[in-house]
Amino acid sequence: MMMYERVLLFLCLVASCFSSPVQSTADDNVLARAEKAYQGIEWKPAFDECGSSRFNTLVEATRMAIQLTKPRRHPESTPGWNRFFLSDKHIKKREGWVAQAGGSHLAKVSKIMESVHQYPSKAKQGKDKFKIAYRCRDTLAICKSVPGAAAVTAQPSRGQSEKWEVYLCDRFWGTGHLKDKRHKNSPQDLETLRSFEHVIVHELLHCDVVTGSNPKIIDKKAVLPSWPTEVDVYGASRCSEYAWLYADKQKANFMVKENADNYAWFYTNNWFNDEWKWHDDGERR
Numbered sequence: 001m002m003m004y005e006r007v008l009l010f011l012c013l014v015a016s017c018f019s020s021p022v023q024s025t026a027d028d029n030v031l032a033r034a035e036k037a038y039q040g041i042e043w044k045p046a047f048d049e050c051g052s053s054r055f056n057t058l059v060e061a062t063r064m065a066i067q068l069t070k071p072r073r074h075p076e077s078t079p080g081w082n083r084f085f086l087s088d089k090h091i092k093k094r095e096g097w098v099a100q101a102g103g104s105h106l107a108k109v110s111k112i113m114e115s116v117h118q119y120p121s122k123a124k125q126g127k128d129k130f131k132i133a134y135r136c137r138d139t140l141a142i143c144k145s146v147p148g149a150a151a152v153t154a155q156p157s158r159g160q161s162e163k164w165e166v167y168l169c170d171r172f173w174g175t176g177h178l179k180d181k182r183h184k185n186s187p188q189d190l191e192t193l194r195s196f197e198h199v200i201v202h203e204l205l206h207c208d209v210v211t212g213s214n215p216k217i218i219d220k221k222a223v224l225p226s227w228p229t230e231v232d233v234y235g236a237s238r239c240s241e242y243a244w245l246y247a248d249k250q251k252a253n254f255m256v257k258e259n260a261d262n263y264a265w266f267y268t269n270n271w272f273n274d275e276w277k278w279h280d281d282g283e284r285r
């Protein structure tokens with residue numbers, strides 16, 4: 001009995017001498033580093049709510065989301081563009097992304113893509129009130145309100161000083177990092193390649209502190225050829241169908257520039273095309 005208590009006491013001492021203080025200093029360092037490196041994010045709520053392992057995952061996913069969204073000189077010439085926005089080669093002359101109205105549709109999309117890439121490193125005008133918080137607490141009710149969601153972004157109420165918040169649902173934690181995805185041979189498997197980074201980019205796009213409000217990036221609903229009733233345009237297959245909705249009439253569906261998941265899949269498609277040398281052309285077959 002005595003022995004047991006002594007062992008227990010020793011274990012407690014080990015825990016308090018070595019584990020807790022050292023661990024908490026290490027955690028504080030991680031928080032300080034995240035706050036310095038990614039100033040567009042309000043890190044304290046995630047630090048307090050998510051636990052240290054998930055907090056670290058969020059920091060790494062934010063770092064990689066910046067890589068995922070690295071701007072390309074000609075986004076409109078990538079396979080991801082063809083699949084999730086539709087290449088001008090399929091569109092009537094002077095009616096495409098580049099040619100139509102002096103390229104204003106393409107210019108808008110490019111601007112949004114640039115903002116989402118830059119935002120995590122630097123909040124708007126460096127101001128605290130524009131920072132976005134990741135949340136792990138009280139996610140149940142809000143996640144339930146959007147069945148199947150990996151994360152839900154909440155808009156601050158008008159006139160209040162609350163910030164944009166991204167609630168991370170159970171499904172989010174099951175997606176995994178881009179870099180940990182098992183090799184796939186072709187874009188046919190895109191649907192299985194949703195990652196932490198993909199979800200974070202999708203959610204950041206909803207925040208108008210990131211992308212502005214013209215257009216507002218939302219989750220569109222539409223009637224698509226594959227389903228008789230209106231659906232959420234969500235997932236690789238539906239997003240691609242949405243982009244190609246009028247392809248047989250040689251027209252673009254410019255509405256895709258308002259749908260968050262089309263952007264996220266554009267990035268994921270191009271990322272794995274480069275990573276795994278798919279030689280993808282973005283065509284729907």
Ligand SMILES: [Zn+2]
Nearest residue numbers: 202218219260
């Ligand atoms: Zn969304």
